[in-house]
Amino acid sequence: MKTVIYNIGTLAGILPEGVTKLEGSEMNHVECIEDAYVVIEDGVIKEFGHCPAGLGVQNRATPLAAEGGARSYAVGGVVLDSQTCRTDGADEYIDAKGGIVMPAFCDSHTHIVYAGCRDGEFRDKIAGLSYEEIAARGGGILNSADLLHETSEDELYEQAMVRVHEIMAMGTGAVEIKSGYGLTVEDELKMLRVIKRIKETAPITVRANFLGAHAVGRAYRGRQSEYVDLVCNEMLPAVAAEGLADFVDVFCDAGFFTVEETDMILSKAAEYGITPKIHANELEVSGGVQVGVRHGALSVDHLEKTTDAEIEALRGSRTMPTMLPGCSFFLGIPYGNAKGYIEAGLPVALASDYNPGSSPSGNMRFVMALGCIRMRLTPEQSFNACTINTAYAMGVSDILGSITVGKKANLIITKKVPSLAFIPYSHQTPVIEKVILNGIAI
Ligand SMILES: [Zn+2]
CATH class of the missing domain: 2.30.40.10 (Urease, subunit C, domain 1)
Known part of the structure; x- marks a missing residue:
C-alpha cells in the first residue's frame, strides 16, 4: 500500500x-x-x-x-x-x-483504563478539598479501585476504547497506559489484560505500565509494608509470567510510597527485566527522582515540586523528566519548572496524565498549549516535548515522534x-x- x-x-x-x-x-x-x-x-x-x-x-x-x-x-x-x-x-x-x-502526539503517561468516572469528587475539589484530603477520606484512587473491581473485563475494555478513540481523534498516535486501579493481584491483572487487548486491537501504538504501587489496596489499610510485599512477591511475578508489562511504576510521594519501598519494588522488577518509570514530586520533594535515576528509570513523571538537587540528579542520566501540566491545571497545583530544566541543558517531555481523578483529559494539544501558556515554553520547545521526547519517555522514539x-x-x-x-x-x-x-x- x-x-x-x-x-x-x-x-x-x-x-x-x-x-x-x-x-x-x-x-x-x-x-x-x-x-x-x-x-x-x-x-x-x-x-x-x-x-x-x-x-x-x-x-x-x-x-x-x-x-x-x-x-x-x-x-x-x-x-x-x-x-x-x-x-x-x-x-x-x-x-x-x-x-x-x-x-502525531505521543502521550507517555496516562491511566485511561478505568471504570466510570469521579465527577462526584469534582464537587469536593470545587468545595476546596485537596487531592490528599480526598484520598485520606477513602476517595481518589481507592474509589476508582472499588468501581473497577465491580466492572467486568469486557466492560472495562469497552469503556477504555471510547477514550482511545477520543485521543486518537485529537491527534495522539502512541499512548502509555498504566494499571493501578486494581490494587489486588486479580484486578491488576484484569487491567493489564485490558491494556493488552487495546494494544492488539487499536491502531494506536500502546505501551503497558504496571502500577500496582499506585496506592495501598483497601484490604491492606494500615499494613503498607505487607502491601509492598504483595506487589513484589505476588503481583510482579504474575505480571511478568503473562508478559503484561513493558514498564513498572511506583507513586513515590507524600502519603503514598516511600523511597525505601520504591527501591524494593524496582529491585524486584529488575529481576524480571522490567524498566521503571516513576511518579515523583507531585505533592512533596519526595526523593523519587533520585531513586528512579539510580534504577535507570526511563522517565520520572510529575515534578511539580523539585529543587536544584533533582536537576543535578538527572544530569547525565538516561531518565526523561516528564511533566504533566493538565494535572497542574485541574488540581490548581504548581506547574513543573520545564523552562529551568531546559535552561540547565536537560530534556523535558510533556504528557497528559489522562485519569479520572486529577486530569480527566487526554488532549495533547491542550497539553502543548499549557506548556506555552503556563510553563513559558516556546511553541517549538512544547512541540518537541509532546512528540519526540514523549516518544522517548515511553520507549518508542526509534519508531515514532518525528x-x-x-x-x-x-x-x-x-x-x-x-x-x-x-x-x-x-x-x-x-x-x-x-x-x-x-x-x-x-
Ligand atoms: Zn499518573
Whole structure:
C-alpha cells in the first residue's frame, strides 16, 4: 500500500535517523520543509521532501511544462502529474490542502483504563478539598479501585476504547497506559489484560505500565509494608509470567510510597527485566527522582515540586523528566519548572496524565498549549516535548515522534493555519483535519 500526501504547506518535526530525544537548546528548533510531500509505504514513512512550485500548493499550480518542458515530476518512485496531482504507482493520494503535517502526539503517561468516572469528587475539589484530603477520606484512587473491581473485563475494555478513540481523534498516535486501579493481584491483572487487548486491537501504538504501587489496596489499610510485599512477591511475578508489562511504576510521594519501598519494588522488577518509570514530586520533594535515576528509570513523571538537587540528579542520566501540566491545571497545583530544566541543558517531555481523578483529559494539544501558556515554553520547545521526547519517555522514539524515513506514518494533518505557533496559541480552534495512523486515515 503506497500513499502520497501532497500539497503540504509545512512539513514539521523532521529529525535525522538515530535522534531519540532532544535536550537543552536542541529543543528550541523544529525542522520544517515548506511546500512538501510525504510518501508512505506499508504504514512507514518512505520518503519526503520539497515539491517544486506548481506541485505542492494548489493555488500555485503552474504547469511544469512552463519550467523546462517536463509535464510531470517523479516523487517517491511515483509520477505526479503537474496539473492534477494524480499519479500512477500509488494507491492513495491525500491532499493536505496547504496545512501542516506533523508527527502525531505521543502521550507517555496516562491511566485511561478505568471504570466510570469521579465527577462526584469534582464537587469536593470545587468545595476546596485537596487531592490528599480526598484520598485520606477513602476517595481518589481507592474509589476508582472499588468501581473497577465491580466492572467486568469486557466492560472495562469497552469503556477504555471510547477514550482511545477520543485521543486518537485529537491527534495522539502512541499512548502509555498504566494499571493501578486494581490494587489486588486479580484486578491488576484484569487491567493489564485490558491494556493488552487495546494494544492488539487499536491502531494506536500502546505501551503497558504496571502500577500496582499506585496506592495501598483497601484490604491492606494500615499494613503498607505487607502491601509492598504483595506487589513484589505476588503481583510482579504474575505480571511478568503473562508478559503484561513493558514498564513498572511506583507513586513515590507524600502519603503514598516511600523511597525505601520504591527501591524494593524496582529491585524486584529488575529481576524480571522490567524498566521503571516513576511518579515523583507531585505533592512533596519526595526523593523519587533520585531513586528512579539510580534504577535507570526511563522517565520520572510529575515534578511539580523539585529543587536544584533533582536537576543535578538527572544530569547525565538516561531518565526523561516528564511533566504533566493538565494535572497542574485541574488540581490548581504548581506547574513543573520545564523552562529551568531546559535552561540547565536537560530534556523535558510533556504528557497528559489522562485519569479520572486529577486530569480527566487526554488532549495533547491542550497539553502543548499549557506548556506555552503556563510553563513559558516556546511553541517549538512544547512541540518537541509532546512528540519526540514523549516518544522517548515511553520507549518508542526509534519508531515514532518525528518525521524520519523508516518511522511509522502516525501523522496529523491540520487545516491551513498561519504557523506552527497557531496550534497552541489558538488552542480551542479545531485545526486537526485528519489523523493518520500506520499510514491510514482514521
Ligand atoms: Zn499518573
